[in-house]
Amino acid sequence: MDHSLSSPLSKLPPPLSLSETSSILYSRYSLRPLSNFPNLNFKPRTSIRKPLLLRHIQPVRAQNPDQTINDGFVLEDVPHLTTFLPDLPSYPNPLQRSQAYAIVKETFVRPEDVVAEKIVVQKNSPRGVHFRRAGPRERVYFKSEEVRACIVTCGGLCPGINTVIREIVCGLNYMYGVDNILGIEGGYRGFYSKNTMQLTPKVVNDIHKRGGTFLQTSRGGHDTSKIVDNIHDRGINQVYIIGGDGTQKGAAAIYKEVAKRGLQVAVAGIPKTIDNDIAVIDKSFGFDTAVEEAQRAINAAHVEVESVENGVGIVKLMGRYSGFIAMFATLASRDVDCCLIPESPFYLEGQGGLFEFIGQRLKENGHMVIVLAEGAGQEFVSQSMHPVDEKDASGNRLLLDVGLWLTQKIKDHFTNDRTMAINLKYIDPTYMIRAIPSNASDNIYCTLLAQSAVHGAMAGYTGFTVGPVNSRHAYIPISRVTETQNVVKVTDRMWARLLASTNQPSFLRNEEMEKA
Ligand SMILES: Nc1ncnc2c1ncn2[C@@H]1O[C@H](COP(=O)(O)OP(=O)(O)OP(=O)(O)O)[C@@H](O)[C@H]1O
Ligand SMILES: O=P(O)(O)OC[C@H]1O[C@](O)(CO)[C@@H](O)[C@@H]1O
Numbered sequence: 430m431d432h433s434l435s436s437p438l439s440k441l442p443p444p445l446s447l448s449e450t451s452s453i454l455y456s457r458y459s460l461r462p463l464s465n466f467p468n469l470n471f472k473p474r475t476s477i478r479k480p481l482l483l484r485h486i487q488p489v490r491a492q493n494p495d496q497t498i499n500d501g502f503v504l505e506d507v508p509h510l511t512t513f514l515p516d517l518p519s520y521p522n523p524l525q526r527s528q529a530y531a532i533v534k535e536t537f538v539r540p541e542d543v544v545a546e547k548i549v550v551q552k553n554s555p556r557g558v559h560f561r562r563a564g565p566r567e568r569v570y571f572k573s574e575e576v577r578a579c580i581v582t583c584g585g586l587c588p589g590i591n592t593v594i595r596e597i598v599c600g601l602n603y604m605y606g607v608d609n610i611l612g613i614e615g616g617y618r619g620f621y622s623k624n625t626m627q628l629t630p631k632v633v634n635d636i637h638k639r640g641g642t643f644l645q646t647s648r649g650g651h652d653t654s655k656i657v658d659n660i661h662d663r664g665i666n667q668v669y670i671i672g673g674d675g676t677q678k679g680a681a682a683i684y685k686e687v688a689k690r691g692l693q694v695a696v697a698g699i700p701k702t703i704d705n706d707i708a709v710i711d712k713s714f715g716f717d718t719a720v721e722e723a724q725r726a727i728n729a730a731h732v733e734v735e736s737v738e739n740g741v742g743i744v745k746l747m748g749r750y751s752g753f754i755a756m757f758a759t760l761a762s763r764d765v766d767c768c769l770i771p772e773s774p775f776y777l778e779g780q781g782g783l784f785e786f787i788g789q790r791l792k793e794n795g796h797m798v799i800v801l802a803e804g805a806g807q808e809f810v811s812q813s814m815h816p817v818d819e820k821d822a823s824g825n826r827l828l829l830d831v832g833l834w835l836t837q838k839i840k841d842h843f844t845n846d847r848t849m850a851i852n853l854k855y856i857d858p859t860y861m862i863r864a865i866p867s868n869a870s871d872n873i874y875c876t877l878l879a880q881s882a883v884h885g886a887m888a889g890y891t892g893f894t895v896g897p898v899n900s901r902h903a904y905i906p907i908s909r910v911t912e913t914q915n916v917v918k919v920t921d922r923m924w925a926r927l928l929a930s931t932n933q934p935s936f937l938r939n940e941e942m943e944k945a
């Protein structure tokens with residue numbers, strides 16, 4: 430193993446402006462394979478907005494006219510500490526001496542390894558956006574004994590948070606010999622208003638068996654300046670931030686302030702949300718566990734309603750703006766007759782409406798189960814409840830209980846209708862689902878996320894979020910995961926698969942079809 434490598438960053442060209450970068454990507458690199466460009470790894474050094482780049486890049490034909498060249502390659506890179514601290518020394522990665530990696534053929538991720546954002550492409554399509562592949566690097570930018578790391582968890586709960594905490598601590602300690610790790614208690618505000626706790630592999634050994642967060646969490650309380658003051662005062666140089674879209678925005682603000690002050694602090698975001706609404710990544714940890722746990726509630730509803738005459742079960746699942754849990758829980762179960770999500774408007778009365786469908790299903794089967802995402806039909810609920818616009822401490826709008834509203838509406842309808850007496854059961858398992866520990870596959874996923882974050886921070890990357898993109902873990906610029914929220918696309922085939930499985934109406938009226 431060559432330990433004498435000079436810092437690869439010393440080979441860097443000066444930072445490129447946006448237009449320079451796009452033209453270089455196009456003119457210099459488009460006609461040759463990526464492997465010919467070892468330096469591509471370090472370019473562009475600033476986080477560059479992808480849509481602009483893509484607009485600048487035109488497809489180019491290769492000499493062989495049968496083969497359209499892989500042009501239009503875009504690397505959406507994450508910042509590196511040397512971006513604002515150019516003289517930072519680097520060291521050989523201690524993983525070279527690690528027992529765990531002793532027989533691994535390629536311990537380190539190659540600098541030119543990238544992960545494609547899109548894997549379904551056509552012969553002539555541009556190569557498109559790529560992210561830097563996550564994993565250990567040959568050089569690190571921290572001496573193990575000088576690392577002072579901290580971990581914070583923010584936002585709502587989600588199965589698997591404790592596994593991520595545990596694996597960051599164990600990863601730092603077992604792989605890199607770091608033993609100075611602080612737990613920040615109670616979310617962002619914990620940086621400046623609470624005590625910290627020392628985290629060791631022993632302290633966190635069993636925490637993955639528990640739901641919730643060992644470090645506690647909170648909403649609101651993000652004061653960038655106070656947080657960075659505190660990071661500086663405590664001598665913290667690696668910050669691991671576990672949380673959803675709001676948390677990642679907070680992480681971006683911390684990274685910017687750290688860079689502005691020129692501090693050697695790596696900021697790594699680990700995306701967390703039970704709603705699975707974080708953009709770019711394949712899915713968020715805890716989501717599989719939630720879908721699995723939701724089966725128990727659906728099953729209970731099914732048992733209840735099939736044991737009575739004209740039983741109607743309603744199960745409310747989480748999902749503020751996206752109905753992923755409801756959609757996947759429905760697809761996983763065979764007992765759901767109708768799934769309602771925020772992305773697909775529905776209506777109650779008249780032809781093709783929910784009441785008509787309930788009547789039909791009860792006549793056919795004698796019972797039915799409806800799965801309802803908490804964000805579905807909010808416009809109806811607010812019409813009937815005249816709500817005040819309430820927000821939580823982070824500024825998220827507080828939703829009204831669509832489950833209670835729908836239960837009442839269905840009851841009223843069938844009472845007035847008098848053609849059919851129904852027996853309705855409403856189950857709200859939302860917090861029970863969120864509070865459980867993660868299942869086996871999420872535990873594995875959490876381990877990979879944590880280790881990838883540790884490798885990234887040790888390698889000097891900062892201002893990044895880690896996550897799987899087409900099954901490969903990548904370092905993603907934070908802004909990419911916060912600029913949009915993932916929602917179920919009702920125009921995609923997955924929603925059609927659900928409709929084909931439940932055989933429920935789509936509730937789409939002509940004008941909505943045209944709009945879609
Ligand atoms: N735009 C922002 N800038 C800085 N900090 C933010 C921003 N939005 C939210 N935060 C902070 O991030 C933390 C968590 O945000 P929020 O309560 O919205 O949860 P989240 O991370 O989105 O997770 P989830 O929605 O999955 O529960 C809060 O402490 C909040 O103050
Ligand atoms: O913990 P709280 O503030 O009740 O949050 C509930 C919300 O959090 C989420 O679980 C997202 O974390 C949403 O699905 C839900 O609406």
Ligand SMILES: [Mg+2]
Pocket residue numbers: 584673674675702
């Ligand atoms: Mg959120």
